[in-house]
Amino acid sequence: MNNDSTSRIVAGLREWIASAPPGARVPSNRALMAEYGASPVTVQKAMRALASLGLIESRPGVGTFVRSVRNARPVDYGWQTAALGSPHSRIPVLSSTQRSVAPDAIALHSGYPARELLPERLVRAGIARAARSDAAVSRSPATGSPELQAWFATELAATAPANVTPPANRDVLILPGSQSGLSSIFRALVGSGRPLLIESPTYWGAILAAAQAGVILAPVPAGPDGPDPDALARAFAQTGARGFYAQPTYANPTGAQWSTERGLAVLEIVREHGAFLIEDDWAHDLAIDTDPRPIAAHDDDGHVIYLRSLTKSVAPSLRVAALIARGPARDRILADRAAESMYVSGLLQAAALDVITQPGWRTHLRGLRHQLRTRRDLLIDSLRDHAPTAHIERRPVGGLNLWVRLPDDVDVERFARECEIRGVIVAPGAEWFPAEPSGPHIRLNYSGPDPERFPEAARVIGDVLRELG
């Protein structure tokens, strides 16, 4: 009854507002009570409903008014069409991995680990300490905090053979996330209209950054233990490319790791072609079955541009990454970074350094390894049980993701939609291919959703595969 009265007042006032001038005073609650024979509570409910629709606004102590913006003329941005022209590349605004979904869905699409896999206690304590430090109120140097530069240099040096000169602290540039590093590397070292070799499949964010920079991508098959050296050499020769982007350690999406021999062979080919290897060591802290072995540790001629991020292992709020580059390449990249963002928040750098230099950090990484292994194995087992036609080409040895090949006749987009209707969100694989996909794939993140729901997710995947098959 009361609800009906509310609706009646809302409808009546909407009609009145539609013809009222903006800024007009809305009849008083007392007048509305009389007009509609309604209680004060009912009238107040109606007014709240109209306010939440943005149709009225109340000025305390003055009265309630028709919102002035409501009747403003409809805006036509058509003139911008001519001013903007065509974009030089069609950059998608949002990756499918970044979509927000219903809170009760099983979100296997996102690229981020669950909160319980983060060192939350260390992160909060690190930020709190940074809040009390000088970093909270001072400006960081353009290259980053010297202590954090030194930490990244030491980490890479730790795996360097005896005959290789490890990077100096000054070779390290601190970045606000590794995506910014990719953009700068592609702009500074490759440039618009020039070719870049890239693993296929590979990280969609690298493909996106290359598109933004206007770089022409030449895909090279990723291969189970790294790219085939002969194929790589041919690609260099054919394209004239001076760079090769790859994730040799726990590649996104496959979770594969190059063997050391393959890594050295690739480095040799890169050297022979006077080129750069852009080594994106995004998952250094996300090992499961092996240990990371950066190829950059084997290079002291400046052939490897090395990127390492802390965003996924420390916290998404502490967006800090490091780029290690030597020689003129380092200077070229630094100039781009300075023009792009000048410096990285010293607060984030201080908090991140605090976390990774605590004894608890190593303990956390050991626990994380165990949890990733358990989650990975549970998702693989669940798929084997409930979705036997979803083929797992390789058990990932690190990283956050499982790369799944679907039967050849499956329409991946339709498959993803059908899964979503049943509450399971998967990422269609096409985004990981610089060109046409080599087959129907999906990527499933085992580090995000509650593992107890993996069997349920696998059942949905199996059901949809059977229906579409």
Added chain:
Amino acid sequence: MNNDSTSRIVAGLREWIASAPPGARVPSNRALMAEYGASPVTVQKAMRALASLGLIESRPGVGTFVRSVRNARPVDYGWQTAALGSPHSRIPVLSSTQRSVAPDAIALHSGYPARELLPERLVRAGIARAARSDAAVSRSPATGSPELQAWFATELAATAPANVTPPANRDVLILPGSQSGLSSIFRALVGSGRPLLIESPTYWGAILAAAQAGVILAPVPAGPDGPDPDALARAFAQTGARGFYAQPTYANPTGAQWSTERGLAVLEIVREHGAFLIEDDWAHDLAIDTDPRPIAAHDDDGHVIYLRSLTKSVAPSLRVAALIARGPARDRILADRAAESMYVSGLLQAAALDVITQPGWRTHLRGLRHQLRTRRDLLIDSLRDHAPTAHIERRPVGGLNLWVRLPDDVDVERFARECEIRGVIVAPGAEWFPAEPSGPHIRLNYSGPDPERFPEAARVIGDVLRELG
């Protein structure tokens, strides 16, 4: 005595190390004690000295060894010259305003306010609260935190006339500093090889970001109350530019503010030419004699791209800025931001929002206004007293800087060097000109150094001017 023994062992071992193969085992402490007739403490001191020189390293339980990196071959990065080619534009790595100088120098060159002008207590408390919030461990949406978007939208709406539709929250993009915004705007809305009108003189960071984006700058004289409308219209017609970059409020370097009438006239010309006004409201919180009056508040057709930063008024560590743009332009810029950096640290956003929504923030801004006025007036008075030939064309009505015209025959670079020798650092004006400087200028930041030293600085400036005159 003991020190002499230590030095003798160090010298002897350095000679030995110079010819030893890398990784060679250093004679045992016992052997060295015997050889040099020294005590265990003396030998240990010598070993520590050699280790701190990076010449040896000890592996606990194994022994001490000649550091393998020491003898690595000198590296030649010459191959990179061919791989990199010429840069598409000569981007300077470091602005003169970002130079580090001797701690006892009077640093009038930097672009940042002194720490005592920051709301330090609010900033530390805001970060500490953010450390305990969800923002510390979660990922921000690509467009920014909805609360912070709403705050920036409301701030701009507060000065909008009744007949203008204020921006919606979704029109606000949160950025990691306004420099990133400039880069994205120039890439997304102008593009490489295309023209952009720009005030002259103007902020060097905008000139830098334009160079990075490959944009061709067409300077328009800034004028005392804003650019001359006829000159602006001619420049649009002659260049075919679709954008005009300006700082209408407390411009860097002059501290001038456009009159409202001039601002509306400029907006009208921008509209007539189907173009964008890129309004960089960098000093919104740095008012002295007037109040800021953003031109963006008068636009609802999407002609104004509005940038506002908190870096200089809240803290350099809380690098947060907002970009307000409507229509397809907003989407084009968002796509560039997503490719460039994906999202801004939610921690920084939460801490900044905490600061600017505290009652103490308004109190702080009032105090800041008073302090900037006192500092500005003291520097102007000091220059009048001690350097009468340094001409101050206009008393800045806001911002952090004094723009000073030197006598025509002064070599500004030499002037700056002579001042630096005497402990006063000034910024030569050439960096603020998109083309040749219109005359010899320097920029002096009255918000950075201790104001008690302003008379001393002015005396040095006066002395050097007399010597060079």
